Amino acid sequence: MAHPCSFRCWIGTKERCVQKRRATKRLSKTYLVTGASSGIGLAIVRCVTAEGHDVIATGRRPHASLPADYPDIAYHKLDLTETASLKRFIDQHVDGVDRALLCAGAGFYRSLAEENARDVEHIVSINLTAQIRLAHALYAKLAARQGRLGLVGSVAHKGAAAMPVYAATKAALDGFGRALALEWQDRVAVRVLHPGPTSTGMAERAGRPADWLSKLMLPPNAVAEMIIDGLEGNRGYRQTLSYGRYLPRLLLRAVR
Numbered sequence: 001m002a003h004p005c006s007f008r009c010w011i012g013t014k015e016r017c018v019q020k021r022r023a024t025k026r027l028s029k030t031y032l033v034t035g036a037s038s039g040i041g042l043a044i045v046r047c048v049t050a051e052g053h054d055v056i057a058t059g060r061r062p063h064a065s066l067p068a069d070y071p072d073i074a075y076h077k078l079d080l081t082e083t084a085s086l087k088r089f090i091d092q093h094v095d096g097v098d099r100a101l102l103c104a105g106a107g108f109y110r111s112l113a114e115e116n117a118r119d120v121e122h123i124v125s126i127n128l129t130a131q132i133r134l135a136h137a138l139y140a141k142l143a144a145r146q147g148r149l150g151l152v153g154s155v156a157h158k159g160a161a162a163m164p165v166y167a168a169t170k171a172a173l174d175g176f177g178r179a180l181a182l183e184w185q186d187r188v189a190v191r192v193l194h195p196g197p198t199s200t201g202m203a204e205r206a207g208r209p210a211d212w213l214s215k216l217m218l219p220p221n222a223v224a225e226m227i228i229d230g231l232e233g234n235r236g237y238r239q240t241l242s243y244g245r246y247l248p249r250l251l252l253r254a255v256r
Contacts, residue, residue: 028052029053030055030096030097031055031056031097032056032057032099032101033048034058034059034078034104035058035105036058037059037060039103040103040220040223041057041101041104043219043220043223044101044103044224044227045070045071045073047228048099049071054074056097057073057074057076058075058076058077058078058080059104060077060078060079060104076093081122081130083133086133086134087137090137090138094138095141096144097141098142099149099150099231100138100142100148100150101150101228103152104126104130105126106123107165108123109162110163115165123165123166123169127170128172128176135176146187146188147188148188148231148232149180150227150231151193152195153173153174153177153193153194154194154195155194155240173192174192174238177238178192190237191230191231191238193239195223196223
């Protein structure tokens with residue numbers, strides 16, 4: 001069950017996207033969005049498209065399986081763990097890019113003792129290794145336009161019981177983003193954007209049972225708007241979105 005304000009948040013997000021589109025119609029940018037076939041990534045694509053921007057999107061699902069109202073954009077089915085495919089995609093389909101939002105992620109709701117080597121490798125590959133490779137490949141293209149890179153993390157980077165590998169990758173992503181923000185300053189602005197609990201369906205896919213936390217989750221549309229605003233803002237490299245910044249560390253035992 002979503003947060004009680006979900007519908008109001010969605011309406012507010014839609015209105016803000018339309019307002020921004022009017023304000024930025026003459027300043028159209030090109031966005032690259034990964035993890036765009038569902039959840040936060042899909043919501044970001046819808047929002048920036050509504051604002052009048054061009055979008056290059058990737059996801060693991062084939063285009064035919066996407067929602068019927070999916071915007072008419074340049075979508076590419078891509079496995080980010082395949083190094084050769086990733087390089088080929090960047091070389092062939094990503095020319096000029098102003099903004100990159102890396103949203104792809106994976107995780108399982110398990111204790112470390114229950115994890116297996118294959119799944120650990122998969123989580124690290126998607127959540128960290130692929131992000132590093134993408135950032136490396138995108139640097140020159142973003143720098144040429146004084147662009148911005150957004151790494152989408154999670155409040156779980158502070159530590160989340162029963163998802164230790166996921167939490168570790170998000171903590172590492174935060175450190176990577178901090179290093180890039182220092183290294184690339186004055187050339188590419190880097191932001192690490194940590195959403196709080198979001199109703200993307202990831203928790204269910206990860207095997208997390210429904211509980212009271214499910215009622216507090218915000219809709220992807222509202223979180224997408226916060227991510228876009230956070231990418232454009234200048235409040236430091238790390239930003240905790242939603243109400244995640246107010247959660248005591250104790251509650252992170254239950255947070256995605």
